[in-house]
Amino acid sequence: xxxxxxxxxxxxxxxxxxxxxxxxxxxxxxxxxxxxxxxxxxxxxxxxxxxxxxxxxxxxxxxxxxxxxxxxxxxxxxxxxxxxxxxxxxxxxxxxxxxxxxxxxxxxxxxxxxxxxxxxxxxxxxxxxxxxxxxxxxxxxxxxxxxxxxxxxxxxxxxxxxxxxxxxxxxxxxxxxxxxxxxxxxxxxxxxxxxxxxxxxxxxxxxxxxxxxxxxxxxxxxxxxxxxxxxxxxxxxxxxxxxxxxxxxxxxxxxxxxxxxxxxxxxxxxxxxxxxxxxxxxxxxxxxxxxxxxxxxxxxxxxxxxxxxxxxxxxxxxxxxxxxxxxxxxxxxxxxxxxxxxxxxxxxxxxxxxxxxxxxxxxxxxxxxxxxxxxxxxxxxxxxxxxxxxxxxxxxxxxxxxx
Amino acid sequence: xxxxxxxxxxxxxxxxxxxxxxxxxxxxxxxxxxxxxxxxxxxxxxxxxxxxxxxxxxxxxxxxxxxxxxxxxxxxxxxxxxxxxxxxxxxxxxxxxxxxxxxxxxxxxxxxxxxxxxxxxxxxxxxxxxxxxxxxxxxxxxxxxxxxxxxxxxxxxxxxxxxxxxxxxxxxxxxxxxxxxxxxxxxxxxxxxxxxxxxxxxxxxxxxxxxxxxxxxxxxxxxxxx
Numbered sequence: 001x002x003x004x005x006x007x008x009x010x011x012x013x014x015x016x017x018x019x020x021x022x023x024x025x026x027x028x029x030x031x032x033x034x035x036x037x038x039x040x041x042x043x044x045x046x047x048x049x050x051x052x053x054x055x056x057x058x059x060x061x062x063x064x065x066x067x068x069x070x071x072x073x074x075x076x077x078x079x080x081x082x083x084x085x086x087x088x089x090x091x092x093x094x095x096x097x098x099x100x101x102x103x104x105x106x107x108x109x110x111x112x113x114x115x116x117x118x119x120x121x122x123x124x125x126x127x128x129x130x131x132x133x134x135x136x137x138x139x140x141x142x143x144x145x146x147x148x149x150x151x152x153x154x155x156x157x158x159x160x161x162x163x164x165x166x167x168x169x170x171x172x173x174x175x176x177x178x179x180x181x182x183x184x185x186x187x188x189x190x191x192x193x194x195x196x197x198x199x200x201x202x203x204x205x206x207x208x209x210x211x212x213x214x215x216x217x218x219x220x221x222x223x224x225x226x227x228x229x230x231x232x233x234x235x236x237x238x239x240x241x242x243x244x245x246x247x248x249x250x251x252x253x254x255x256x257x258x259x260x261x262x263x264x265x266x267x268x269x270x271x272x273x274x275x276x277x278x279x280x281x282x283x284x285x286x287x288x289x290x291x292x293x294x295x296x297x298x299x300x301x302x303x304x305x306x307x308x309x310x311x312x313x314x315x316x317x318x319x320x321x322x323x324x325x326x327x328x329x330x331x332x333x334x335x336x337x338x339x340x341x342x343x344x345x346x347x348x349x350x351x352x353x354x355x356x357x358x359x360x361x362x363x364x365x366x367x368x369x370x371x372x373x374x375x376x377x378x379x380x381x382x383x384x385x386x387x388x389x390x391x392x393x394x395x396x397x398x399x400x401x402x403x
Numbered sequence: 404x405x406x407x408x409x410x411x412x413x414x415x416x417x418x419x420x421x422x423x424x425x426x427x428x429x430x431x432x433x434x435x436x437x438x439x440x441x442x443x444x445x446x447x448x449x450x451x452x453x454x455x456x457x458x459x460x461x462x463x464x465x466x467x468x469x470x471x472x473x474x475x476x477x478x479x480x481x482x483x484x485x486x487x488x489x490x491x492x493x494x495x496x497x498x499x500x501x502x503x504x505x506x507x508x509x510x511x512x513x514x515x516x517x518x519x520x521x522x523x524x525x526x527x528x529x530x531x532x533x534x535x536x537x538x539x540x541x542x543x544x545x546x547x548x549x550x551x552x553x554x555x556x557x558x559x560x561x562x563x564x565x566x567x568x569x570x571x572x573x574x575x576x577x578x579x580x581x582x583x584x585x586x587x588x589x590x591x592x593x594x595x596x597x598x599x600x601x602x603x604x605x606x607x608x609x610x611x612x613x614x615x616x617x618x619x620x621x622x623x624x625x626x627x628x629x
Contacts, residue, residue: 129458134498207454209550209607230552232607233499238454246499 062220065200066258067285068272069295069302070193071318071378074279077177077191079103081271081280085195088270089257094249096141100256101195101271102173106347107181107339111173111194112138112242121203121240121309130237135248139172140164181339185330188338190320192347193280195271196243196256197305197313198222204255207238212253219284220314221258229253240309266392273387273394278380283388285314290388291377292316299374300351301358307349318378319348319355410617412438412594414474414481416624421480425563427572432484435473440596442468442611449521450608451550459609467598467611470506476624481586482576483508483532483619485596492566493601495537502606503536505599506573510584510592511616512545519595519616522546522608530584532575534562536601541575543583549608558582579624586621594619 085101104110112118112133120130142161149156161169180189198215202222205213212228213235215221224235224244231251236244244255259269267273272280283290285297295302295316302316325336337344344352358374366375377385384391417424417431424431444465450456471486485506493504511517512528523529523546531552534541543558559581564573579586586592593616599605 127454127457129454129462132500134500138499203454207452209450209452209455210552211550230607231496234452234455234458234607236499237458248496248499251496 061200062215062217064218064284065220065286065314066198066263067283067292067296067314067316068195068269069281069292069316069318071279071281072190072192072320073318073378074277075103075191075193076277077103077105077174078276079174080274080276081193082173084270084274085256088259090254094247095245095254097135097138098245098247098254099173100243100245100254101193103191103193104174105177105179106190106192107343108174108176108179108189110242111175113171113175115194115242116240116306118242119240120238120242121306121311122201123308123310125310127203127206127238128240130240132233132237132246133242135246136163136169137171138245139169139175142169142172181343185326186338188322190322190339192305192317193271194241194243194305195315196222196258197241197311197315198258200312200314201310203238203240203309203311204235204244207234208232209234216260219260219263221260221263223257223260224253224255226250226252226254240306240311241313262394262397263390265394265397266390267394267397268387268390270394272390278383278386281377281380281386281388282390287388291380291385292388294373294377299358299362301355301374303348303351303355305347308346317348318359319344319352321356321359410438410440410615412436412440412472412474412483412617412619414476414483414619414621416588416622417475417477419475419477421477421482421561421576421578424475424477424480424482425561425574425576427484427486427563427565427574431475432473435475435484438472438617440470440472440613440617442470442596442598443614445608445610445612446520449549455607455609462604464600464603464605464609465611466600466603470596470598470611472596474619474621476579476588476621478624480576480578480581481621482574483594484572484574485598486570486572487598488569489566489571489600489602490569491602492571493536494566497537500604502599502601502604503538504571504601505533505535505606505610506571506575507531507533507544507597508575509595509597512584514585514590514592516593519593519612520614522549522552524548532560532562532577534564534573534575535599536564536571543577555583588621588624590621592619592621593617 082099082101090098102111118131119128121128140163144159149159163169180187182188198221212225229252233246235253244253247254268282272282281291283292285292287293302318304313322337322339325333325338327333362372362374366372380386413436415435419431447456467487474483496503509529509531512530517523517527517529525547528545528547531544533544541560541562543555543560544552546552560577562575595613595616597610597612599610
């Protein structure tokens with residue numbers, strides 16, 4: 001049983017804390033409780049129902065939509081989010097190579113290699129065939145020559161990774177971190193954290209012939225029912241962000257679960273709370289008082305990744321305002337970005353320039369000493385302001401028994 | 404009702420027990436009548452996923468066009484042996500983009516009738532014995548339509564397999580009195596077959612199958628033979 005399953009079935013956490021957390025937010029939708037009941041209620045009753053839930057409505061949308069906004073201007077690329085997720089969820093058998101959350105470097109080929117070039121999603125509303133690469137394209141759980149480095153007098157002076165068969169790895173998570181793009185002096189890069197996008201048009205969900213994947217009615221989180229999953233992996237092919245992993249030992253698909261057992265207790269996801277850069281906002285995108293809503297809908301500075309995939313992701317990004325380019329005299333050219341605008345538009349859609357203009361304008365306002373709601377939200381002087389309705393300290397929650 | 408010989412499978416009585424008959428190369432298999440069952444690819448338009456339909460519209464599939472089937476009824480159970488050509492066998496799932504070969508024997512759950520092309524219906528279920536390369540135990544499954552396959556938690560289906568000279572030989576078997584579709588010496592039951600080619604990335608409803616039921620006539624058990 002995976003850690004995700006352990007928590008999902010425990011039913012022993014301190015409900016009172018969740019109630020307190022819920023009581024704090026009057027306008028915001030309260031974190032839901034009663035995992036098992038809610039899961040069964042959220043499962044579509046039929047295949048036709050699942051298809052309708054995925055592709056149509058009004059009337060079929062979840063009651064609320066959990067969402068995340070990541071401010072890429074703050075991301076350090078430290079992978080603390082990645083390790084927080086790994087520690088929490090993917091330590092079980094067959095999960096060794098899994099990184100439900102991973103920070104990639106842009107420009108870069110991603111995790112797995114060429115992640116965004118492998119198909120999936122939709123084009124003009126029709127499913128796009130996708131490819132599922134082998135595990136070496138994602139990066140296996142490497143072994144290291146610890147004994148040689150630490151155990152022998154004249155051994156290797158540094159740790160070398162090895163694939164499971166002893167071969168040298170040729171790809172792995174954030175493999176091309178040191179590459180970046182552009183010619184000196186216009187070298188540039190930024191970090192891009194990736195996780196399940198909880199799409200409103202989830203290609204994974206439609207791809208599964210068994211209705212194994214479902215969207216929770218109360219918060220729109222997409223989950224895989226591992227008890228129903230037969231490991232066919234159509235979902236992993238269909239996800240255009242390639243955020244679904246395959247557990248070879250258990251023959252099931254697994255992915256980020258948005259830390260829903262924590263959300264249900266009023267605690268933010270591990271990747272959010274552990275982020276030293278304070279770049280992740282969480283909340284309900286349909287709550288007009290939430291920072292998420294304001295960033296996405298009011299200020300329109302939080303943008304979906306690769307909107308051309310047509311899956312309507314519910315993870316949004318504040319695009320990186322990279323350093324300006326240099327002119328021929330070596331002075332800053334305030335009108336030009338080091339990273340070609342077309343590349344940013346390809347990643348974040350046509351709204352990217354307008355978002356930059358808004359951010360610049362509000363930043364200037366703040367520099368001038370005037371109040372800017374947008375800057376206040378992005379700076380997030382109070383940590384809890386990032387967490388929306390999920391401010392409960394997970395350290396105060398009762399841990400499920402270890403099995 | 405007369406049954407065309409090309410869809411008739413006779414389970415010959417054998418003295419050996421089920422465990423011995425599970426060996427694909429057991430001598431008894433040589434004496435059993437053989438049915439060459441013709442297979443066709445499952446209709447793509449029936450796949451219960453728009454993604455699968457779109458993704459497989461131009462992909463190759465359904466290569467396995469026949470399976471040679473024999474059946475024996477031993478003193479304590481029924482065994483069915485399937486043999487088919489697999490030049491590039493996928494013996495196990497050893498990578499994330501690898502799909503194992505497989506085969507299945509299908510019955511109407513009531514032993515009488517059900518729709519084979521749709522894997523049963525809400526009113527008429529089907530029951531299957533499903534073997535996948537690389538797994539120790541086969542699955543016993545039931546279905547009430549496409550995409551509804553459920554695996555039984557505990558069941559009496561057993562399997563043994565070997566790949567030799569370009570062919571899989573898989574024996575699936577079950578004690579007659581184990582739970583599931585009623586199998587009785589001297590009885591008749593509709594039966595169908597399916598094969599998954601892992602090399603072609605076939606899985607789920609993407610497979611080669613018999614589009615109509617064959618008939619399995621069970622002889623007397625080996626134990627009751629004089």
